[in-house]
Amino acid sequence: MLDPVMFTGGVYKHDLVTELVEDLGGYLLQKNVTQSEVILLMLVPHEDMQVLEALTKELKGKLERAPLAGTEIAVVTPTLAIHHLPHPACDVAEYLRRHGAKSNMIGMSRGVAKKIAQIDEYETTLINEHDAVVFTFGNFADCILKKEHLYRALTIPVIVTGGPEMRKEDLPYAFEYVPNVGRIAHRSRKATEIGSLDNIVAAVGRALDSVRASIFKDPLTTTPPRVMDAVREQVPDVLSSHSPLPIALNLNGLRIKLPYDEYHEAVAGVRFEEGVTLGEIAKVMPSRMKDYILVRILPVSETGFVV
Template sequence: MYETLTYTGGVHKHEEITELIEDLGGFVLQENLSQMDLVITLAVPIEDVDKVQEKAKELLGTVKIAPMAGTEIAIVSPTLARQHLPHSACDISEYLRRYGAKDNMIGLSRGAGKGISRISQDEKKLIEEHDLAVFALGSFRECILDKTHLFEDLEIPVVVTGAPDIDVEDIPGASAYVGGLGRIPSRLKRGEHIRALRSLAETVEGILDDRRKEITEDPPIVPSILVKTEIENQIHAVKDVYSPAPVVSQLDGVRVKLNYDEYKDEIGKVKVDEYILEDVSEIRRSLMYDYILVKLLPESSIL
């Protein structure tokens, strides 16, 4: 059993923390370097968390639990127009990253106005490539209730945000609703906004925990964290990807930021334990820049 953590510290001697993670049999999920600051999202056996904390203290860094690490979340806005972006949706995205989530901003092409808002099949499929979707909607009750068609038939959990207080039972297709986050033309810095963001994080964390419990009833043949590590070790082209997260871990798979047509066969031949990846997963083209999406098969599929 692994615990996911976020290490924050300087670049000086940072190799000592990564070497410790490897020695403990853990994994580096994501590593971001900004000037002299380093943020590492990692997973280590629960019994070894104290060793990571001791090393972090020695390096003058900090360690905290990252409950959303190993997940990919879609932050969906009705449009890319200024009335929807960048303030509330971007602040939601930034806040969830603090808890270890890898999130992607998605703006719908025809979401302006409650009377004409639409979502295409490709947009639905793109959103469903994620573990969970957060729909950042508006400030009026009628506007939110008239836009439930944007998400009511999605196959992944959906959390809806808006300004008014609404019972989630009145929102078809929503797993949860968090109020206090409407269309705000400034950064979310006030106390009530921070409390709403904290409530959103707790709600998302709870839904993801429930999803993890469902997966453990019929888990993947190989864990996604191990698949991520083996792809990074065996596919040399991954090292040439400029993205800070060339391989993104999901609850039931990974997203590889390489071209599908060029690398799908090579990805399929990756060896994970005694398995070949193409034998224990479905490898398909992602609607995000023709990346490679690997969805792992459950143990029941080989019975």
């Protein structure tokens, strides 16, 4: 059992942490260096946590649980206009990031208004590549009810946020509804506003747990972090990608930020110790995000074995 944690500390000697995590059989998901500070997102074996805690204490760093680490969350706004951005959508995205998630902001091309709002096929499939999605709606109860068709076709759990209190049974297609967010024209800073952001993180956590539970019923052939490690080792070009996160993890696969046409064969050819290649245990396909490569690991019921 791997626990998602976030290490915050000085750059000096932080490589001791990454080395320890690798020795313990954990994975380093993301490393952010900001001047003299470093933030590491890692998956660490539960039973070895004490060793890491001791080292963190020695380095005078901070170790926190990051429940959303290793997941990708979409934050969707009706458009990219000043009415919806930067507040509160950026607050939501940033808050999810602080809890370890990789959050992507998506502005719909025609998501505005009550009667004319619509979503197209491209937007639907792009959002479906994530593990969960947060829709940020406004302050009118009537509009929130009418905009249900925007997320009805999505297959991932949908968290709807808006201003007024709504009854759960009025929004049957939403996984959860978080009130008191709505449209605001200032940054979230009051205790009640930050509290609402906490509620969104908690709701996203529950949504991800439901996805994990359904994956658990038919486990994946291998885990996404293991694939990430193998790709890093055997397709070293990914390390020179200019993206801040060259390999983004999902619960059921990963997105590799290399051009599909050039690299999909190399990625499908990644070989594991057990002798199978990635192409045999996963679908390697073009992502709808730029020209990236999307990998979806097949469940045991399709491959018949676990590596």
